[in-house]
Amino acid sequence: MERELRRSPRFPISRRGELSHQGVRFPCLVQDISAGGFCIICARNPVVGQVMDLTFSLTVGLLHRCRIQVRHVDTGCLGAQIRQIDEQAYHVFQDFVQQLGGDVQLQRALPA
Secondary structure, three states: OOOOOOOOOOEEEEEEEEEEEOOEEEEEEEEEEOOOEEEEEEOOOOOOOOEEEEEEEEEOOEEEEEEEEEEEEEOOEEEEEEEEEOHHHHHHHHHHHHHOOOOOOOOOEOOO
């Protein structure tokens, strides 16, 4: 089996969410999480470089919001890098990844 050559491991999560850009909202499915971002399935194909808002829940009853930037797009799926995340969501994500056995530090934000 080949070893995946990524900066950080990916953890499958499969959570329904919502992407929004310039007031337009559409559903998505967050397929996995890593230290730097997400793999997201959605019916729309945004443009590489586009900055969007992502809302979803890792824990029941608690919505998490972060700003993401589209890094790559493949039919129905996009790779997104975390651009900005609030403090509460950061800690929830960090705890979640650690519970899955990950020893990674999630990225808090990138320079604007």
